[in-house]
Amino acid sequence: MTSARIRLLLVLAAFAAAAPGALAQVPPGRDTLHVVFVGDLNFARSLAREWIFGGRGDSVLAGVRERLRAADIAVGNLESILLERGQTTDPTGALRFAGPVEAIDLLKDAGFDVVGTANNHAWDFGREGLLESLLHLDMAGLAHAGTGENPEAAWRPALVRAKGWTVAIYSLTAIFNDPSMSVVGLPAGCCVAWADTEVAAREFRLARDSLGADLVLVALHAGLEYREVPPAAVVALARGLIHAGADAVIGAHPHVPQGIELVDGRPVAYSLGNFVFHQNSPWTNRGLWAELTVPPGGEPVLRVVPLVVGYAPRFATGADSAAVMAHVDAISARIAQPRLPNHAPGRNVARPRNP
Numbered sequence: 018m019t020s021a022r023i024r025l026l027l028v029l030a031a032f033a034a035a036a037p038g039a040l041a042q043v044p045p046g047r048d049t050l051h052v053v054f055v056g057d058l059n060f061a062r063s064l065a066r067e068w069i070f071g072g073r074g075d076s077v078l079a080g081v082r083e084r085l086r087a088a089d090i091a092v093g094n095l096e097s098i099l100l101e102r103g104q105t106t107d108p109t110g111a112l113r114f115a116g117p118v119e120a121i122d123l124l125k126d127a128g129f130d131v132v133g134t135a136n137n138h139a140w141d142f143g144r145e146g147l148l149e150s151l152l153h154l155d156m157a158g159l160a161h162a163g164t165g166e167n168p169e170a171a172w173r174p175a176l177v178r179a180k181g182w183t184v185a186i187y188s189l190t191a192i193f194n195d196p197s198m199s200v201v202g203l204p205a206g207c208c209v210a211w212a213d214t215e216v217a218a219r220e221f222r223l224a225r226d227s228l229g230a231d232l233v234l235v236a237l238h239a240g241l242e243y244r245e246v247p248p249a250a251v252v253a254l255a256r257g258l259i260h261a262g263a264d265a266v267i268g269a270h271p272h273v274p275q276g277i278e279l280v281d282g283r284p285v286a287y288s289l290g291n292f293v294f295h296q297n298s299p300w301t302n303r304g305l306w307a308e309l310t311v312p313p314g315g316e317p318v319l320r321v322v323p324l325v326v327g328y329a330p331r332f333a334t335g336a337d338s339a340a341v342m343a344h345v346d347a348i349s350a351r352i353a354q355p356r357l358p359n360h361a362p363g364r365n366v367a368r369p370r371n372p
Contacts, residue, residue, distance in 0.1 A: 046181045047180065047181035047182060047313045048180040048181060048313065049180070049310060049311065049312045049313065050089050050090070050179060050180045050182050050184075050232075050309075050310070050311040051087075051088050051089045051090075051308060051309070051310055051311075052088065052089060052090045052091075052092065052184065052234065052308070052309040052311070053084070053085060053088040053090070053091045053092065053306065053307070053308050053309075054092045054093075054236065054267040054286075054289060054307040054308075054309070055081075055091075055092070055093050055094070055289060055292040055304070055306060055307070055324075055330075056093075056094055056269050056288070056289035056290045056291050056292040056294070056304045056305065056326070057094050057096045057269055057270070057272060057289075057290070057291045057292055057293075057294045058093045058094060058095050058096060058097070058124075058132070058292055058293045058294065059096045059097045059114055059116070059293060059294040060097050060099065060116025060117065060120035060123075060293065061097040061106065061107055061111070061114040061115055061116040062106060062107055062108065062109050062110075062111055062114070063106075063109045063295065063328075064077070064116070064293065064294075064295065064328055065106040065116050065117050065120075066106040067328075068328055068329075069116075069117055069119050069120065069123075070104055070106070070117070074119065074120075074123055075123075075126075076329055077123055077293060077328065077329050078123060078124075078126075078127040078293070078329070078330070079329065080329055080330060080331035080332070081127070081306075081324075081330055081331065081332070082126070082127045082128065084306075084332075085127050085128035085129065086127070086128035087128075088128065088308070089179040089180055090130050090131065090177050090179055090184060090186075091127075091128050091129045091130050091131075092129070092130065092131045092132070092133065092186060092234075092236060092267075093124070093129050093131075093132050093133070093292065094132070094133045094136065094188075094236055094238065094269040094289075094292075095124075095132035095133060095134050095136075095161070096114060096136050096138050096269075096294070097114035097115060097116040097120075097138060098114065098115050098116070098134075098138070098139065098141065098142060098146050098147060098149075098150035099115070099116050099117065099118050099120050099121060099150045099153055099154070100115045100116075100117070100118065100142065100146060100149055100150060100153075101117075101118050101149070101153070102115065102117065112194075113138070113141035113142065114138045114141055115141065115142055115146065118153045121153060121154065121157045121159055122157070124159060125157060125158075125159055129159065130159075130160060130177055131159075131160045131161065131162065131175040131177060131186050132154070132159060132160075132161050133161070133162055133163045133186075133188030133236035133238070133269075134150070134151070134161050134162070134163040134164040134188055135162070135163025135164055135171070135188040135189050135190040135209055135210045135211075135236075135238055136163070136188075136190050136192075136238040136269070136270065137190060137192045137193050137194045137238065137270070138194065139163070139164050139190070139205070139208070139209050140193075140194070140200075140204075140205040140208070140209065141194070144204070144207070144208060147164055147208055147209075148166060148208075151164060151165065160175040160176075160177065160186075161175060161188075162174050162175040162186055162187055162188040162210075162236075163187070163188025163189065163190070163209070163210050163236070164188075164208050164209050164210065165208060166207075166208065167207060167208070168206070168207065168208075168210075170208075171208055171209055171210040172187070172210045172216065172220050174186055174187045174220075174224055174228070174230070174233075175188075176224075176228055176230070181313075182231050182232060182311070183228070183229045183230050183231050183232075184230065184231065184232045184234060185221075185224040185225075185228060185230035185232065185233050185234070186234050186235075186236065187210070187217075187220070187221075187233070187234070187235045187236065187263075188210060188235075188236045188238070189210050189211070189212040189217070189235060189236070189237055189238065189258075190209060190210065190211065190212060190237075190238040190239065190270075191211070191212040191237065191238065191239035191251065191254055192238060192239055192240065192270055193205065193209070193211075199211065212237060212239065212254060212258070214254070214257035214258060214260070214261045215261075217235075217257075217258055217261040217262070217263070218261035218262060221233045221261055221262035221263060222262060225262070232264045232311060232317070233262055233263050233264050234263065234264060234265050234267070234309070235258050235263045235265070235266045235267070236267055236268075236269065237254070237255060237258065237266050237267065237268045237269070238268070238269050238270045239251045239254060239255075239268060239270055240268065240270050240271045240275070240287065240288060241271060242270065242271055242272055243271060243272060243273055243298050243299075243300075243301070244271055244273070244275075245273060245275060245300070245344075245348055246275065246276070246348055246351050246352065247268070247271070247275055247276070247287040247288070247352065251268075251287065252287070252352060255268065255280070255285045255287065256280050256285070259280040259281055259283045259285065260280075260281065263283065264283055264311075264316075264317050265283055265284050265285070265309055265317050265319065266283075266284075266285045266286070267285075267286050267289065267307055268285075268286055268287045268288045268289065269288060269289060270288065271287075271288040271290070272288075272290060272291050272294065272296060272298070272301045273288060273290050273291075273298075273299075273300040273301055273303075274288060274289065274290040274300065274303060274304055274305045274323075274341065274344065274345055274348075275287035275288035275290075275345075275348055275352075276345060276348035276349035276350075276351065276352045277319065277321065277345065277349050278349060278352055278353055282316050283316070283317065284309070284317060284318070284319035286305065286307050286319060286321065287352070289304055289305040289306075289307055290303060290304035290305060290324075290326065291304050291326045291327070292304055292324070292326055292330050293326070293327075293328070293329075293330060294326065294327070295327045295328050296327075300344070301326075302325065302326055302327055303323060303324065303325065303326065303333070303341050303344075304323075304324040304326040304330065305321045305322070305323060305324060305341075305345070306321065306322040306323075306324050306332070307319060307320075307321050308320045308321075308322070321342075321345070322338075323337070323338045323341035323342060325337065
């Protein structure tokens with residue numbers, strides 16, 4: 018498929034035929050909802066040492082703060098637990114991530130409403146570190162999903178009400194720092210929500226029937242680091258979560274932007290890449306800002322905007338923005354080959370405008 022054809026498809030099918038779970042009637046008072054997702058947030062290592070403890074913490078999110086605050090709901094993937102350790106920071110190359118609790122104030126000030134905590138670093142400091150981090154988030158009033166003191170708590174969604182909508186936001190991981198790459202059968206299984214489509218179908222149904230959720234959104238941590246195209250197993254998992262009842266699946270973990278597709282009328286973004294996370298591998302300094310627009314009675318439409326990321330993310334412009342989108346378009350086309358029914362690259366994505 019040509020790039021021009023993909024660009025044309027990006028603005029089509031914004032209101033595709035209703036998929037399972039679509040609202041048959043619009044309750045009075047409901048307005049168009051805007052939900053923003055961003056990629057990996059790591060407040061550990063040099064970010065803590067040089068920026069937060071170096072007196073530059075307010076600059077970390079300054080370039081995106083206005084747009085985050087403007088969202089009805091803003092969601093980030095918190096890949097470092099947050100602990101009270103004084104001025105202690107881990108070495109730059111450390112593979113265990115613990116940022117300072119001061120990062121919570123930065124997140125709240127920037128406009129974040131929810132953070133996902135299910136990821137391969139959730140158990141870096143064991144059960145004690147995981148629960149301490151959640152306690153700090155709870156004390157600050159920052160909603161979270163993906164981890165907890167038991168499996169039930171880990172699977173509990175963050176429930177957010179805005180613009181007449183009740184939104185259930187789940188955080189799930191399909192990758193873990195163990196030779197098995199899984200939490201299944203490990204102590205971490207107590208406290209980290211492991212992505213399972215059968216469990217998801219039950220939980221998503223419960224969210225709608227018992228919690229009154231109008232929308233079910235999933236932040237999925239999965240894939241292979243630094244790979245441009247998601248592996249077939251991750252594609253199958255994301256599609257399975259849509260079939261289980263999710264209205265959108267937004268991915269993280271590879272640290273690079275990946276492709277986008279429409280599955281049964283619902284958007285899947287396989288990786289937004291980094292957001293506040295400094296790395297030097299190719300494409301790790303570029304990410305995606307994902308904004309779901311949900312009109313009353315309509316289907317979620319995903320718009321992505323390229324970012325320049327690292328210690329202090331900002332919106333990409335001009336040729337830089339175009340290069341990122343061309344990259345994402347190409348990967349989206351590869352994900353869809355061979356083309357399967359109801360799967361199309363990028364059809365649910367509006368083209369970015371310079372902010």
